Amino acid sequence: MAAALCLAGCGSxxxxxxxxxxxxxxxxxxxxxxxxxxxxxxxxxxxxCRALSVARQLQQETVAAINDWQIPGAFQEQLGSAVADLVSxxxxxxxxxxxxxGKHNGQKKHEGND
Amino acid sequence: MTELLLAAGRYRIExxxxxGGMAVVYLARDEELHRAVAVKVLAQxxxxxxxxxxxxxxxxxxxxxLSHPNVVHVYDAGETEGSPFIVMEYVPGHTIADRGRxxxxxxxxxxxxxxxxxxxxxxxxLVHRDVKPANLLVREDDVLKIADFGIAxxxxxxxxxxxxxxxxxxxxVSPEQIAGEEVTATTDVYALGAVVxxxxxxxxxxxxxxxxxxxxxxxxxxxxxxxxxxxxxxEALEAAVMHALARDPGFRPLSASDFAHELAAASERxxxxxxxxxxxxxxxxxxxxxxxxxxTWLWILGGAxxxxxxxxxxxxxxxxxxxxxxxxxxxxxxxxxxxxxxADEARNLSAWLRAHSK
Numbered sequence: 140m141a142a143a144l145c146l147a148g149c150g151s152x153x154x155x156x157x158x159x160x161x162x163x164x165x166x167x168x169x170x171x172x173x174x175x176x177x178x179x180x181x182x183x184x185x186x187x188c189r190a191l192s193v194a195r196q197l198q199q200e201t202v203a204a205i206n207d208w209q210i211p212g213a214f215q216e217q218l219g220s221a222v223a224d225l226v227s228x229x230x231x232x233x234x235x236x237x238x239x240x241g242k243h244n245g246q247k248k249h250e251g252n253d
Numbered sequence: 254m255t256e257l258l259l260a261a262g263r264y265r266i267e268x269x270x271x272x273g274g275m276a277v278v279y280l281a282r283d284e285e286l287h288r289a290v291a292v293k294v295l296a297q298x299x300x301x302x303x304x305x306x307x308x309x310x311x312x313x314x315x316x317x318x319l320s321h322p323n324v325v326h327v328y329d330a331g332e333t334e335g336s337p338f339i340v341m342e343y344v345p346g347h348t349i350a351d352r353g354r355x356x357x358x359x360x361x362x363x364x365x366x367x368x369x370x371x372x373x374x375x376x377x378x379l380v381h382r383d384v385k386p387a388n389l390l391v392r393e394d395d396v397l398k399i400a401d402f403g404i405a406x407x408x409x410x411x412x413x414x415x416x417x418x419x420x421x422x423x424x425x426v427s428p429e430q431i432a433g434e435e436v437t438a439t440t441d442v443y444a445l446g447a448v449v450x451x452x453x454x455x456x457x458x459x460x461x462x463x464x465x466x467x468x469x470x471x472x473x474x475x476x477x478x479x480x481x482x483x484x485x486x487x488e489a490l491e492a493a494v495m496h497a498l499a500r501d502p503g504f505r506p507l508s509a510s511d512f513a514h515e516l517a518a519a520s521e522r523x524x525x526x527x528x529x530x531x532x533x534x535x536x537x538x539x540x541x542x543x544x545x546x547x548x549t550w551l552w553i554l555g556g557a558x559x560x561x562x563x564x565x566x567x568x569x570x571x572x573x574x575x576x577x578x579x580x581x582x583x584x585x586x587x588x589x590x591x592x593x594x595x596a597d598e599a600r601n602l603s604a605w606l607r608a609h610s611k
Contacts, residue, residue: 160586160609168610172603179599190595199302212431214609216464217588221602228595 161211167204171218174200178225188231198222264292264340275299280343283328289343290328294336306337313339316402319377323370325390325400344398349448350386354455357486361520363389364449366397368513371445374402375438375509382436384444385425386451423464424457428471428500431464439502442512446497446505449516454482458498465586471500489519 174197181190201222204210210218263285270278270291281292295309310330317327329340349363367389374381381388381402390398423431427443430436451457458476461467476498479491493515499505506512589605592598 162611163606163609165610168606172606172610175599175603175606179596179603182594182596182599190599194599195301199305202302203304210433212433212468213465213586217586218606221589221598221605224591225595225598225602228598 161213163211163214164209167209171197171201171204175225178229182229187229191226191229191231194222194226194229198226264290266292281340283340291325291341291343292338293341294338297336300336306332309337310339313337315379319374319379319402321370321373322396323366323398324373324402325398327402341400342398344390344392344400346390346392348387349389349391349397349452352391352452355452357453357483357490357520360449360452361490361516362395363391363397363452364445364516365513367399367445367448368509368516370397370399371438371441371509372513374399375441380436380438381441381444382430383422383425384441384448385422386448387422389448423461423467424451424459426467427502428468429502431468431471437502438508439505442497442505442509443499443502445509445512446494449494450476450479450498453479453486453494456482487519490516493519 174193178190178194178197181187181193201210201218205215205219263283264281265284266279266281268280270280272278276293276295279292279294281290282288283290295306299305299309310332313327313330317330320326325344326342327339328342331338331340352359355363367384371381371384379402381399383401384399388400390400392398425444425447427436427440430440447458459467459470459474461470476495479494480486480488493506493512496515497505497512506515586609589598590601592601
């Protein structure tokens with residue numbers, strides 16, 4: 140109660156009384172940020188499929204961090220939404236295999252029963 | 254899907270019972286025991302996470318230890334073609350959500366059964382973590398069964414990643430869960446209190462548009478007294494429900510069993526059979542509970558008065574305020590800027606993460 144009264148009555152009149160903002164644990168934020176950087180690099184390089192793969196990994200790590208209570212509640216929705224949005228915006232269109240004209244000597248087409 | 258067989262043909266899928274963000278639930282036939290079962294198969298998009306799959310099965314196996322008339326029994330768990338599944342008791346009927354708004358005479362017997370199921374699980378060391386109307390199944394003979402015990406922890410993932418469902422389920426999430434703090438048995442008591450509140454009034458304790466807003470309300474908001482919304486509710490029942498909804502877990506009923514006693518005592522027409530089912534623990538001292546309850550209300554009233562004074566002082570100092578809500582300040586986190594391209598968005602997300610880290 141004293142804290143509530145002090146919040147209202149203490150301090151100079153012109154300063155806003157912003158409550159302390161929650162913060163993300165440094166290690167978790169850094170790890171997720173690195174993943175996001177990797178997504179950006181892959182997209183810039185034009186490797187959208189790799190970007191999507193990394194983004195999905197980032198989403199799994201985000202979900203895992205939330206599930207392990209490493210992400211404060213105030214960040215959970217924003218972070219989860221942002222990562223989900225990022226994943227949904229990346230389109231991986233596998234390149235056409237120029238050598239796929241029957242001339243390659245790779246694995247023979249499987250015949251017979253599985 | 255109608256021909257799908259699971260676990261080497263033991264379970265024959267018959268039809269879809271429901272779809273959620275995390276899983277699909279099928280009605281199936283146990284070909285060995287010749288009985289109907291419900292089979293929950295993890296959604297395809299979640300099967301890629303090895304840890305998640307392992308947790309899904311692990312939690313399901315923990316839940317299979319529970320055996321109580323008010324808990325959906327987990328019979329079996331396994332994996333087929335990379336998709337984990339759990340086999341559960343099939344409960345013909347509806348969820349409590351389908352019943353809509355109920356009278357207190359209807360709510361209390363159902364809530365007592367929920368308390369009994371929760372107490373059994375808590376005694377076994379399991380906290381549900383996701384008590385909500387959709388997880389409270391009611392048979393046609395009014396027997397209530399709590400579903401999704403054990404996989405609730407896994408379901409938390411879904412609530413936070415599936416848009417559209419997140420706000421619907423968050424209404425029953427306790428303040429300590431929102432804050433990422435320790436979850437205990439009283440977390441389930443809070444959630445059940447929120448369900449009872451909604452069943453009686455037609456709306457959840459807090460009305461909100463985002464998780465951040467909910468967190469702000471849980472931190473500084475006030476729950477509208479139940480009888481303001483539904484005057485027919487007995488005062489003692491209102492007190493019992495508001496007790497369960499105490500912000501501080503330490504001010505709630507100490508157990509689901511305690512909550513059951515308060516509900517039963519508050520009900521004008523307690524159902525003796527159900528009360529007997531619900532009471533699994535010896536009564537604590539009435540004097541102790543009475544004192545605890547009284548002190549809770551003193552704290553709530555005192556806190557509300559101080560908050561009101563603080564808000565008035567704050568608004569005076571700001572100079573009128575212009576209608577902005579001071580209580581929304583503490584947890585409003587600006588979302589990352591979306592970005593014109595996905596690459597921009599990824600960079601913005603990275604910058605946002607670093608800017609908000611310690």
